[in-house]
Amino acid sequence: MELQQMRYVVAVAETANFTRAAERCHVVQSALSHQIKRLEHELGTALFARTSRRVRLTPAGEAFLPAARQALEAAERAAADAAATVGEVRGRLSVGVIPTVAAVDVLAALRDLRRRHPHVRVTLRSGASDELTAEVIDGKLDVAFLGLPSGSRPTGVRSHELGRDRLVAVLAPDHPLARARKVSLADLTTEAFVDFPYGTAGRAQTDQAFARSGVSRDVAFEVTDAALMAQVIGHGLAIGFLPAAYLQRAPELGGLATVAVSDAPSRVEHVVWASPGPSPATLAFLDAIGLPPTAA
Incomplete structure (x- = not known):
């Protein structure tokens, strides 16, 4: 089983289409289909149910997908950690923001991050503070900016107060x-x-x-x-x-x-991130917003 095969499975699952998945992965469709068939042969079961009109995951595919995503994320994190030892920051950074964030100019910080570390790929989404905190805890977000009542503090995550x-x-x-x-x-x-x-x-x-x-x-x-x-x-x-x-x-x-x-x-604005072990991209972003190194 190869990581590239897992990438192909994830792409097909997310697009529900072999052609679009091949375009996303920058390969011809025949090569992608061949690799998925090889993987299915190795596993002894089909991951996708194919018809002329649609592609959907089989029960085996549903079971395979979460672990495949985790394996790809672990491989990407391993490469990022290795690159960080020689001063190169790379990998993915997922940032969540409340719509009314004001204590930090998030987009300016991302601009500075990309200037210094152009190999970081960023996902940015907005949401409510409670939702964003849960996604940091679940590993879906690396960093989130929250606005909480003055008597509340984030729980289950590491945090730093940005302003009142x-x-x-x-x-x-x-x-x-x-x-x-x-x-x-x-x-x-x-x-x-x-x-x-x-x-x-x-x-x-x-x-x-x-x-x-x-x-x-x-x-x-x-x-x-x-x-x-x-x-x-x-x-x-x-x-x-x-x-x-x-x-x-x-x-x-x-x-x-x-x-x-x-x-x-x-209200009090906070920035939160997962604990333990923030990624190199997360640490670089926390530095870009001016977080003291000792806080991260």
Whole structure:
């Protein structure tokens, strides 16, 4: 059994098509098909059920795929670790970010990383803090940037605090409170709110602030993205809360009004990574965002 055969199996499983898999692997289809057939002969079972219209994994293929992926990842990590001993950083880096990350310019850090280490291949995705933390723990992400309520800390991962921020009220420009200098949460109890889904860290920041103040609110709209939240607010459907630092680098919010809140929600941004044994690419990226070497 060869690593290249495993790569071919993974490619066919992910594309559900031998032609597209061959294109991805930069080989002719006949060569890819031949190698998979050789592997199936060695295993004594078919990995794919082939018809004229579709390709799907057999039960044996379903069982084979996770371990094949792990073997490929282990081989890539071994090559990266060996290269790192002579100062070359290579391999893959998977980064997760919350949509409102503000304490670090993630894209600028990735630009610096690629300038110094052009052989690093990057996967970048956004999501909620809880989801990203779970994916770091599961090994699906190498690094993630989170925003948590001020009393919470990441668990199950290594972490470093990046910054603290207060949230501000965001309103449509023609809202009666749009020109106010400062309001309290009690001043907003009659408003309809747009917020992140219940149970997420982004939502908990505001829910906890209202609970501490002893007032309630009506969350009429739930969204998963800050840009969509801005659209809901801009149409006058609701008001919302977003971090002040994020607003400074969010052009899609330029037409909205922001008002300081005396008892505003707050959040803490963290960067997290797996423990133990971050990859050379992970360590290089943590260095690019200015993390002290002793923290990594």
